[in-house]
Amino acid sequence: MSKNIDFYYFSPTGGTEKIGIYLAKSISECVVEHNLADKNAPVENPKNEFSVIAVPVFGGRIPAFIAEKLKSIKASGKKAATVAVYGNRAYEDALLELNNILNESGFCVIASGAFVAQHSMYPELAAGRPDEKDFEDLSCFGKKILEKLESGSEDQIKVPGNYPYKPEFSAPATPISTEACCLCKKCIAICPTDAICISENKLKTDITKCALCMACVKACPTHARILPPPMSEKIRQMLAKFKDIRRKNETYI
Ligand SMILES: Cc1cc2nc3c(=O)[nH]c(=O)nc-3n(C[C@H](O)[C@H](O)[C@H](O)COP(=O)(O)O)c2cc1C
Structure with a gap:
């Protein structure tokens, strides 16, 4: 065409x-x-x-x-x-x-x-x-x-x-930032819902705005942005059966 x-x-x-x-x-x-x-x-x-x-x-x-x-x-x-x-x-x-x-x-x-x-x-x-x-x-x-x-x-x-439809998806938790965070603000810029800000020199994520879309996790240059480990574990337990x-x-x- x-x-x-x-x-x-x-x-x-x-x-x-x-x-x-x-x-x-x-x-x-x-x-x-x-x-x-x-x-x-x-x-x-x-x-x-x-x-x-x-x-x-x-x-x-x-x-x-x-x-x-x-x-x-x-x-x-x-x-x-x-x-x-x-x-x-x-x-x-x-x-x-x-x-x-x-x-x-x-x-x-x-x-x-x-x-x-x-x-x-x-x-x-x-x-x-x-x-x-x-x-x-x-x-x-x-x-x-x-x-x-x-x-x-x-x-x-x-x-x-x-x-x-199924009930609307809402984030049960948000990604967190580990000590490896260098406050480069890439996550703030990329977040499509403006859920992330800096407060007292730390990143804060507003759960009411976060879509849990993973853009911030993907964009973090120091891999400091992660899902909370208990959440990752729960997801692994739920999804591992679909791997094969x-x-x-x-x-x-
Ligand atoms: C919050 C969230 C919920 C998801 N729910 C489902 C789902 O219900 N079923 C599924 O097969 N994949 C699900 N996924 C996986 C995404 O649909 C899939 O990885 C998609 O490729 C993400 O698009 P992207 O790579 O453009 O970000 C989910 C991912 C996220 C972040």
Whole structure:
């Protein structure tokens, strides 16, 4: 496709962006990026006829503050493909929630996918994904989307999920900073919800604002930003059973 397309994404640790941009570039060489983590500008409405929208799955839902940002878009009937990226456990109601919000925003969702990336809280799960096989799946999905666009079809798709959705995910605790913290403020700058500040020469994290998205943990240059060890242990116990399973990517078109 020679025409520009819009690409909306939220990717605190990079997996969603890798998957979403690969799909977008398999549809068009000219991709206009909209990073939903951007705190300094409102989300722009799509200028082009087609958008790819990719978000991560948090607790079987999409992150609540990203849902709010997506609700502010006015798409006026423009077409979109949606992608929910999850860490090999389950995506549950996330894709349905994403599509319902985008339909309300005026998008005509013609294709959707649930793709797997390394788990951002437990990196041993789906380690190394997306991998070569995932990129093959994305190319194949991209081709099918192009064919559907070229056919002019406006057929909307049905995706799995339940309504009412699972309860909204809320952070039971926030990341903490160890003594290795050098107060470089990279975490403050990257936090998409402005949950981190400095108080009495120490980092403070507001649990009511923290989405537990892991952007601060990923960005910390001294690896001082970590999940509280009891929380990491609980997550390991919950997720270790999914380590030997390779979830397949799913597409709906
Ligand atoms: C707070 C939180 C909740 C998550 N919940 C789920 C989940 O319900 N199911 C799942 O399979 N993965 C879950 N994950 C893993 C992410 O969906 C996955 O790692 C995704 O790739 C993260 O996107 P990113 O790499 O763009 O940050 C969760 C991750 C976080 C940080």
